[in-house]
Amino acid sequence: xxxxxENSGLKRDAIFLAITLIIAIGLLSLFPGKKKAVTxxxxxxxxxMIWILPGVMVLMGLFMVWxxxxxVEKYLGKTSGIKGFSLAIxxxxxPTGPLYVAFPLAASLIRKGARISNIIxxxxxxxxxxxxxxxxxxxxxxxxxxxxxxxxxxxxxxxMGLSVERIIEWSADNxxxxxxxxxxxxI
Numbered sequence: 434x435x436x437x438x439e440n441s442g443l444k445r446d447a448i449f450l451a452i453t454l455i456i457a458i459g460l461l462s463l464f465p466g467k468k469k470a471v472t473x474x475x476x477x478x479x480x481x482m483i484w485i486l487p488g489v490m491v492l493m494g495l496f497m498v499w500x501x502x503x504x505v506e507k508y509l510g511k512t513s514g515i516k517g518f519s520l521a522i523x524x525x526x527x528p529t530g531p532l533y534v535a536f537p538l539a540a541s542l543i544r545k546g547a548r549i550s551n552i553i554x555x556x557x558x559x560x561x562x563x564x565x566x567x568x569x570x571x572x573x574x575x576x577x578x579x580x581x582x583x584x585x586x587x588x589x590x591x592x593m594g595l596s597v598e599r600i601i602e603w604s605a606d607n608x609x610x611x612x613x614x615x616x617x618x619x620i
Contacts, residue, residue, distance in 0.1 A: 525558025550594035
């Protein structure tokens with residue numbers, strides 16, 4: 434069963450990659466003047482990922498081995514509450530680096546039993562709240578602006594995490610409604 438799921442995931446990823454390449458080639462043939470800028474940016478991102486991702490994979494492996502599932506469930510799981518939200522914001526705000534580094538970590542946390550809302554909060558905090566960014570805001574925009582943006586960002590990040598979790602739970606409970614179907618179908 435797991436092997437079938439992995440195979441379907443690989444097949445889906447390969448199809449997504451092929452569609453993306455076809456769209457990119459189509460757009461580059463429509464706008465040939467952008468070819469040099471697009472290939473330079475793509476190469477730059479590729480080189481950056483080659484340098485960063487092996488380290489991330491090593492950290493993920495260590496995380497999977499050293500951090501017990503019970504600890505993740507206790508601090509970021511279903512019953513973690515406000516403590517879980519706070520830890521997810523802290524874990525997302527402390528590291529620096531591109532957002533794509535956070536996705537494998539989020540996948541590891543989900544496998545270890547973290548709550549979906551905490552994962553959304555973690556990813557959103559990684560994208561929107563950074564300690565160095567806050568220091569720059571404090572220096573150039575003042576403490577009032579920094580505090581207002583931080584409070585609003587944290588509030589909306591938590592609301593977004595809870596909303597996404599509710600939507601996912603609702604769609605899992607009501608697969609026919611989530612696809613736009615009727616509950617009476619198939620009965």
